[in-house]
Amino acid sequence: MNVPIPDLAPAVAELFMLAAACAVLLADLFVRDARRWITLALTQCVLAACVVIVVVTAGSRPEFTFSMMFVDDPLADALRLCILVSVAVLLAYSRRYLADRDMFRGEFMSLTLFAVLGMMVMVSANHFITLYLGLELLSLSLYAMIALQRDSATATEAAMKYFVLGALASGMLLYGMSMVYGATGSMRLDEIATAIARGEANRIVLVFGLVFVVAGLGFKLGVVPFHMWVPDVYHGAPTAVTLLIGSAPKIAAFAFFIRILGDSMEGLWPDWQSMLAVMAVLSMLLGNLAAIAQTNLKRMLAYSSISHMGFLLLGLLAGNGMGYTVAMFYVIAYVLMNLGTFGMILLASRRGFEADALDDWRGLSRRDPWCAFLMLLLMFSMAGVPPTVGFYAKFSVLAAVVNVDLLWLAVFAVMMSLIGAFYYLRVVKLMYFDDPVDPQPLLASTPSRVLMSANGLAVLALGLAPQPLMAWCMAAIQRSL
Amino acid sequence: MSSLPLLSLAIWVPIVSALLVLATGDDRRAGLARVLALAGAVAGLAATVPLWIGFDVRSGAFQFLELSPWVPAFNINYHLGIDGISLLLILLNAFTTVLVVLAGWRVIERRVAQYMAAFLLMSGLMNGVFSAMDAVLFYVFFEATLIPMFIVIGVWGGPNRVYAAVKFFLYTLLGSLLMLVALIYLFLSSGGSFSLLDWYQTPIPMHAQLLVFGAFFMAFAVKIPMWPVHTWLPDAHVEAPTGGSVVLAAIMLKLGGYGFLRFALPVVPDASAALSGVVIALSLVAVVYIGLVALVQTDMKKLIAYSSIAHMGFVTLGIFLFSNLGIQGAVIQMVSHGFVSGALFLCVGVLYDRVHSREISAYGGVANTMPVFAALFMLFAMANAGLPGTSGFVGEFMVIMAAVEENFWYAFLAATTLIFGAAYTLWMVKRVIFGEVGNAEVAALSDLTAREALILGVLAVAVLGMGLWPLPFTEVLDASVNELLGLVQSKLPAP
Numbered sequence: 001m002n003v004p005i006p007d008l009a010p011a012v013a014e015l016f017m018l019a020a021a022c023a024v025l026l027a028d029l030f031v032r033d034a035r036r037w038i039t040l041a042l043t044q045c046v047l048a049a050c051v052v053i054v055v056v057t058a059g060s061r062p063e064f065t066f067s068m069m070f071v072d073d074p075l076a077d078a079l080r081l082c083i084l085v086s087v088a089v090l091l092a093y094s095r096r097y098l099a100d101r102d103m104f105r106g107e108f109m110s111l112t113l114f115a116v117l118g119m120m121v122m123v124s125a126n127h128f129i130t131l132y133l134g135l136e137l138l139s140l141s142l143y144a145m146i147a148l149q150r151d152s153a154t155a156t157e158a159a160m161k162y163f164v165l166g167a168l169a170s171g172m173l174l175y176g177m178s179m180v181y182g183a184t185g186s187m188r189l190d191e192i193a194t195a196i197a198r199g200e201a202n203r204i205v206l207v208f209g210l211v212f213v214v215a216g217l218g219f220k221l222g223v224v225p226f227h228m229w230v231p232d233v234y235h236g237a238p239t240a241v242t243l244l245i246g247s248a249p250k251i252a253a254f255a256f257f258i259r260i261l262g263d264s265m266e267g268l269w270p271d272w273q274s275m276l277a278v279m280a281v282l283s284m285l286l287g288n289l290a291a292i293a294q295t296n297l298k299r300m301l302a303y304s305s306i307s308h309m310g311f312l313l314l315g316l317l318a319g320n321g322m323g324y325t326v327a328m329f330y331v332i333a334y335v336l337m338n339l340g341t342f343g344m345i346l347l348a349s350r351r352g353f354e355a356d357a358l359d360d361w362r363g364l365s366r367r368d369p370w371c372a373f374l375m376l377l378l379m380f381s382m383a384g385v386p387p388t389v390g391f392y393a394k395f396s397v398l399a400a401v402v403n404v405d406l407l408w409l410a411v412f413a414v415m416m417s418l419i420g421a422f423y424y425l426r427v428v429k430l431m432y433f434d435d436p437v438d439p440q441p442l443l444a445s446t447p448s449r450v451l452m453s454a455n456g457l458a459v460l461a462l463g464l465a466p467q468p469l470m471a472w473c474m475a476a477i478q479r480s481l
Numbered sequence: 482m483s484s485l486p487l488l489s490l491a492i493w494v495p496i497v498s499a500l501l502v503l504a505t506g507d508d509r510r511a512g513l514a515r516v517l518a519l520a521g522a523v524a525g526l527a528a529t530v531p532l533w534i535g536f537d538v539r540s541g542a543f544q545f546l547e548l549s550p551w552v553p554a555f556n557i558n559y560h561l562g563i564d565g566i567s568l569l570l571i572l573l574n575a576f577t578t579v580l581v582v583l584a585g586w587r588v589i590e591r592r593v594a595q596y597m598a599a600f601l602l603m604s605g606l607m608n609g610v611f612s613a614m615d616a617v618l619f620y621v622f623f624e625a626t627l628i629p630m631f632i633v634i635g636v637w638g639g640p641n642r643v644y645a646a647v648k649f650f651l652y653t654l655l656g657s658l659l660m661l662v663a664l665i666y667l668f669l670s671s672g673g674s675f676s677l678l679d680w681y682q683t684p685i686p687m688h689a690q691l692l693v694f695g696a697f698f699m700a701f702a703v704k705i706p707m708w709p710v711h712t713w714l715p716d717a718h719v720e721a722p723t724g725g726s727v728v729l730a731a732i733m734l735k736l737g738g739y740g741f742l743r744f745a746l747p748v749v750p751d752a753s754a755a756l757s758g759v760v761i762a763l764s765l766v767a768v769v770y771i772g773l774v775a776l777v778q779t780d781m782k783k784l785i786a787y788s789s790i791a792h793m794g795f796v797t798l799g800i801f802l803f804s805n806l807g808i809q810g811a812v813i814q815m816v817s818h819g820f821v822s823g824a825l826f827l828c829v830g831v832l833y834d835r836v837h838s839r840e841i842s843a844y845g846g847v848a849n850t851m852p853v854f855a856a857l858f859m860l861f862a863m864a865n866a867g868l869p870g871t872s873g874f875v876g877e878f879m880v881i882m883a884a885v886e887e888n889f890w891y892a893f894l895a896a897t898t899l900i901f902g903a904a905y906t907l908w909m910v911k912r913v914i915f916g917e918v919g920n921a922e923v924a925a926l927s928d929l930t931a932r933e934a935l936i937l938g939v940l941a942v943a944v945l946g947m948g949l950w951p952l953p954f955t956e957v958l959d960a961s962v963n964e965l966l967g968l969v970q971s972k973l974p975a976p
Contacts (some may be wrong), residue, residue: 369507369595380628385654386621392552395617395661399555402665410665414658421654425631425647433635433643470554 010063010072013053013080014120020046021113028106036104040095043109047088047116054080060479068188069127075480076124078328078472079255083119083248086335087112090247092451093343094240100351103148103238111148112244115141119248123255128177128187131256132170135220138252139166142245146237158236165219165229173216179209180265189264196267207271213260214275221253223309224282231290234302239349239356242298243342246305247335250312254331257316262324263481269319276317277409283310284416291423298356300423301341304382307420308334311397314413318400321477326396328473333381333393333462340378340455344371347444347452361427363436371442371449372431374456381459383424384417389462389469396470487531488545488561488612491571495525495578495605499598511593515586518597522582525604526575536568538956541964543614543678551618555668557675560615565961566742566812567611569954570735573819574611576943577731578604580936581724584827587932588723588834589637596637599629600724607732611739616664616675619743623736624657630725630733637722645713645720652713656703663696667748680748681968687751694752697745698760705737707760707797708767711790718786719839723830726782730789730826731819738796738815742808742965746800750969757801764801765894767794772901776908781829781839784909785822788865791898792818798895799880802887803969808962809955810879816954817864817872817947824861824940828854831933832913836922841912845919850926855914857929857937862910864944866903872947875954 008015024046028039054077062073091112098104118137125131143166147159181187183205184195195201219226234242261272287307294300312334315327348355348364348371355361365372381390394417401410444452462469498521505514536544543562551559563571581600589596606629609622627650635646668675671683685693703710714734718726746753768791775787792814799811831854832847833839848855864871869878877898884892918924929937947954 376628385628386624391621391624395665396555398662399665399668402662403669407662407666410662411659414662418651418655418658422647422651425650428631429635429643429647432632433646465551467552467554470552474554 006067007065009057010065011070011124012057013050014117014124016053017046017050017113017117017120020049021110021117024113025106025110028110031106036106039106039109040091040104043113044088044091046113047084047091051081051084054084062480064126066130068190069125069130071124071126073124073480074476075255075258078476079123079251080120082251082332082335083116083123086248086251086339087116087244089339089343089451089455090240090243093339093346093448094243096445096448097238097240097346097349100349101149101238103240105148108145108148111141111145115145115244116248119252122252125259126189128181128189131259132174132177134252135173135256136170138249139170142241142249145241145244146233148241149238152238154236155238158233161236162229162233169216169219169226172212172219176209176212176214176216179205179212183209189259192264193266196265206268210265210268210271211275214272214279217253217256217260218279220256221250221309221312222306223279223313224286224306225279227283227286227306230306231299231302234305235296235299235356239298239342239345239354243339243346246301246338246342250309250331250335250338254312254327258324258327258481261316262319266319273317273319276313277406280310280313280317281409281412283307283313284413288416288419288423292419294423295358296356297345297358297361297427300358301338304420304423305338307416308382310416311394311413314401314409315397318404318406320400320404321481322403323400324481325470325474325477326393326400328477329466329470330393330397332469332473333389336455336462337378337381337390337459340374340452340459341382343452343455344375344378347371347448348442350443358427358430359437361430362434364431366436367439368441371444371452374452375431376428377456377459379424379427381463383421385421387460387463389459389466391463392466392470485531486547487528487535488547488563488608490528491525491532491575492561492605492609492612494528495521495601495608498522498524499601499605502594502598502601505594508591508593511590514594514597515582518582518601519579521601522575522579522604525601526579529572529575529608532563532568533572536563536565536957538565539960541565541960541962541967545612546614551615555617555675556673557617558615559618560676561612561618562614563612564964565957565959566739566965568957569812569816570611570732570739571608573735573816574604574607574732577728577819577823580823580827580939581727583932583936584727584830585722585724588830592636596633596724599633600728603629603728603733607736610736614677616667616677616680616744618675620657620661620664623740624654626733626736627653630729633725634717634721638720638725640720641716642720645716648713649717652703652710656700656710659696660700663693666693677743677748683748684972685749687755690749690752691755694745694749694756697740697749698756701737701740701745702763702797703737704740705734705793705797706790707763707793708771708790709763711767711771714790715783715786718789718826719780719782723826723833726826726830727823730785731823734789734793735815735819738793738800738811741797741800742812747965747968747972750972753801753969754803754973757803760801761798761891764794764798765891767791768798768895768898769901772898772905775905776901778905779841781832781841781909781913782826783839784841784905785825785829788902788905789818789822791902792822795877795880795895795898798891799876799883802880802883802891803966804883804886805959805962805966806879806886807883808965809958810876810883812876812958812962813872813879813947813951813954814876817876817944820940820943820947821861821864821871821873824857824937824944825865827936827940828858828861831929831937835926841909843920844913844923846914846916847923847926848914849918850923851928853934854929854937857941858914859910860941861944862906864948866906867899870945870948872944872951874948875951
């Protein structure tokens with residue numbers, strides 16, 4: 001039997017990541033606990049090398065391989081870069097946090113690499129099965145990472161919840177995919193698109209399948225009404241893992257939306273637009289209102305992430321190049337802010353102390369003025385106040401929505417961000433207006449302070465000069481869709 | 482015309498100074514922070530002098546234009562330019578900043594660098610608002626001023642500061658977020674431009690104009706503030722430290738009036754004209770009703786805050802009369818109110834620093850122990866009541882004159898301010914300044930220090946100067962207001 005060897009070149013980054021993740025897994029066996037930093041250094045090297053590979057192999061046109069199941073296009077390159085960089089930053093932030101909690105182990109690093117691999121596969125998928133494989137690789141790694149602290153009751157509960165609901169969502173997704181397959185006769189995204197365009201697919205079956213696909217996607221993104229896992233998982237998971245769940249996977253989920261809805265089911269735009277609109281409205285409403293009632297910062301940020309994902313959907317539901325561009329800008333800006341905020345919680349935590357209650361942030365401006373200032377920037381950015389990147393993210397999404405004549409949605413969204421401003425202001429109030437309980441500055445090492453400063457100032461710099469990032473997103477979307 | 486980017490200097494000199502002041506760090510180097518802040522404020526004022534000298538009063542066009550692309554993806558430009566209206570407000574802003582830095586010199590002992598930096602930052606940002614010719618640039622500056630003011634009220638404010646700061650922030654954000662949607666709508670309907678000059682030429686259907694006007698109205702009516710969305714102002718004024726109150730009253734409220742002139746009138750003239758009756762009615766309610774509310778206040782700062790709302794009623798009245806005299810009067814009133822209310826808040830600050838009370842009943846007979854202060858306070862009170870010869874008279878008189886031409890009853894109701902204004906101001910002065918020495922604390926008062934006398938003296942000169950010789954101010958405005966009205970008339974259907 002003659003097995004054709006596929007063209008491996010477009011997938012070289014993924015193949016490298018697979019090999020490297022296995023290598024790190026093996027190498028870690030020979031590293032003693034005291035020298036665990038070697039594993040971390042190796043992991044960071046892998047991520048850096050992968051960045052180099054992605055940059056070097058970047059092309060300007062889509063390239064397909066593995067019988068058209070896999071695509072390497074500028075969009076995938078851009079998103080892979082964002083995922084790799086954000087995970088590298090995350091690992092740098094979480095080192096001391098993990099060491100203090102006896103979680104600084106090889107499993108954490110290799111599971112992270114596998115999760116990254118899963119996300120990279122997701123963003124370059126051109127086939128339902130590839131998408132699903134990437135998604136499951138990501139999800140399984142995350143389930144294990146949440147439960148890494150085996151004797152923590154909240155972490156185990158969070159892992160269990162995430163696992164059960166995640167399995168349910170995967171089931172729905174697969175069910176929806178099978179319907180679409182039934183209607184169009186293909187699982188390849190481009191073939192589905194042509195089948196829909198030709199109008200020969202059974203529309204009822206197709207829309208029925210679409211509902212399940214959107215539900216599954218909604219779960220991964222964490223939008224209402226598929227949001228129930230978000231607060232518990234954000235709250236229960238160790239902060240380093242929460243940061244992982246809340247950052248890079250959002251980029252992967254964005255890719256998932258773009259590939260399935262924007263690329264292959266563009267012909268069903270009116271159908272999925274109204275579904276996304278409902279989810280967006282509910283997410284912004286519930287996310288913002290529930291966040292007000294929280295006393296735990298991680299939980300508050302979980303609800304805030306629900307509302308941010310609602311905003312992201314606004315960009316997607318515009319259903320045109322501009323909408324996808326601004327949604328990509330939004331998700332990158334959100335990941336940047338999220339890294340900063342959770343990174344700050346990691347820096348503020350100590351052995352046996354999680355700085356996750358809102359009251360732990362009292363008087364930070366007296367204890368550590370610079371960190372308080374960075375957190376202030378991050379909070380105003382989350383609230384969408386200029387001159388931070390959060391403003392441009394919101395602004396461009398609103399522009400995309402008004403552009404498709406959904407003025408009511410834009411007005412609703414700004415009203416919701418007004419409510420959102422309240423709870424972000426509360427964090428600023430705690431840091432600046434209240435007296436500190438504990439006068440010590442944060443116990444952060446100089447490198448992590450430098451990184452945090454770069455992160456916080458990037459939020460400001462991208463708010464003052466959003467053009468490069470905007471142009472980058474635009475180029476990636478234009479060349480890929 | 483010089484090639485120096487003068488407007489950019491006026492914006493960025495204070496902002497860069499603010500960063501330098503912040504860099505001095507904690508209170509161990511408070512002295513250095515103060516000196517640097519004063520230097521920054523003076524440099525900021527100096528940067529506006531060439532604008533004043535180089536401004537061509539005969540031209541109503543925008544001057545000192547600067548244009549460079551900022552976010553080409555959305556066709557957003559760094560586009561600056563000023564007319565006479567902006568020029569006066571920029572000068573007022575730079576001038577007030579110096580006084581505010583001086584006023585906080587001794588009083589602020591905690592986190593000095595951050596306090597001073599916040600004011601410098603606000604000064605630069607507000608210059609940006611007054612000179613932005615691009616709607617998004619305007620919006621960015623407009624919103625960014627909220628952050629330092631929020632911090633100023635919340636950190637250095639009174640006992641109820643958190644409530645006041647959050648209320649201030651959310652109230653103003655509510656208005657401006659709706660405006661953001663309107664700006665985006667205008668961007669799309671003008672064929673992809675955020676330039677004000679393009680918007681002035683874009684015809685917009687009436688039903689859309691009404692919605693856009695509603696959004697502008699929310700933003701600017703909250704900011705200025707008009708009855709019934711004024712309730713944040715008394716809280717913010719009372720809780721803010723003296724410097725915060727001064728900047729809030731003298732400049733930040735003017736962002737609202739300026740917004741009406743720069744956006745509402747020329748961009749959506751039909752809706753502005755159609756709804757002018759409503760705005761005028763609300764303005765007259767502010768003048769009469771808020772004047773009466775001011776009468777019964779027992780807290781001096783609250784009284785001045787309510788009097789500010791009543792005076793701002795004059796500004797909106799003047800603007801929506803659609804006449805040259807009315808708009809000039811409104812701008813003159815804004816500038817004059819900047820001097821007068823700033824001075825009054827500084828006076829209350831002088832008393833508060835000594836006695837630590839803002840209640841009128843805690844004073845009495847201050848003239849006996851602080852004669853110099855009493856004389857100046859009296860002058861500013863007279864100006865607040867609109868006495869001829871002071872700056873307060875000029876603007877009010879012009880607006881009333883313009884109102885007579887429009888409708889006698891507008892003028893009649895507006896003129897009641899001369900009675901109510903005199904009543905609440907002079908009654909406060911009587912209870913605080915005159916009479917027997919009220920208590921031991923008043924008896925122990927010491928008169929103005931040299932620094933305080935300098936600040937209030939400069940303001941007294943400004944108030945009298947503007948009152949006795951308003952020509953330099955109206956001269957700057959005349960051509961610009963004519964240009965603005967010409968633009969509005971050309972877009973309105975012929976009557």
